[in-house]
Amino acid sequence: MDKNTTHLNDGEPVYQDCIPLVWKIFKSRPDPSEIILIHNSNEEILKAIYALDDTYADSEDPHDTLAQQVTRMDAKINFLMSMVGQLLSESLIIPGRHNISLSSTGMQWEDKHAPEVNAYLHVQLYLKINYPKPVILPAVVNSVEKKSAEEFNITVSFEKLTTSVEECIEKLIFRHHRRLIALTRR
Numbered sequence: 001m002d003k004n005t006t007h008l009n010d011g012e013p014v015y016q017d018c019i020p021l022v023w024k025i026f027k028s029r030p031d032p033s034e035i036i037l038i039h040n041s042n043e044e045i046l047k048a049i050y051a052l053d054d055t056y057a058d059s060e061d062p063h064d065t066l067a068q069q070v071t072r073m074d075a076k077i078n079f080l081m082s083m084v085g086q087l088l089s090e091s092l093i094i095p096g097r098h099n100i101s102l103s104s105t106g107m108q109w110e111d112k113h114a115p116e117v118n119a120y121l122h123v124q125l126y127l128k129i130n131y132p133k134p135v136i137l138p139a140v141v142n143s144v145e146k147k148s149a150e151e152f153n154i155t156v157s158f159e160k161l162t163t164s165v166e167e168c169i170e171k172l173i174f175r176h177h178r179r180l181i182a183l184t185r186r
Contacts, residue, residue: 015102015173020126022095039162046168082130104169106157114144114152
């Protein structure tokens with residue numbers, strides 16, 4: 001995957017990373033009640049990831065004890081979440097890492113195996129290792145391109161994501177983009 005690619009669908013910004021991913025083909029689409037459960041779970045997971053990534057700026061006032069206490073508590077909670085995540089990841093089977101480009105409407109990834117074009121599948125993404133619960137994204141395969149003898153580029157469009165899940169993905173992309181900009185300025 002081209003590391004310089006910053007857009008996936010029609011100039012839409014993307015989140016690029018190398019993360020654990022697994023996909024599963026379904027012969028038929030699940031009923032609407034199952035999709036609602038998937039999206040409710042996705043929303044909870046994305047909000048938890050967003051909250052875990054939240055950082056508090058140090059107060060410029062050295063006498064602001066409340067801000068200092070919040071910062072210390074945040075560091076302790078992050079440490080505990082990291083430890084729990086590490087313990088969980090050792091007991092869970094986390095899939096292999098893949099280079100991905102994720103937008104709020106679809107994604108692309110590299111894999112040694114490829115589904116058929118137009119196949120309906122669920123893509124499970126582990127967006128944060130210390131929170132090893134996957135986001136499950138129902139999708140339809142748009143294209144499969146053979147990259148090499150052993151690699152394929154797979155592009156999918158998400159199917160029937162709720163507005164809330166789309167917004168959570170957009171926030172994730174925006175925060176990731178903002179961090180990349182901050183890193184290049186250092």
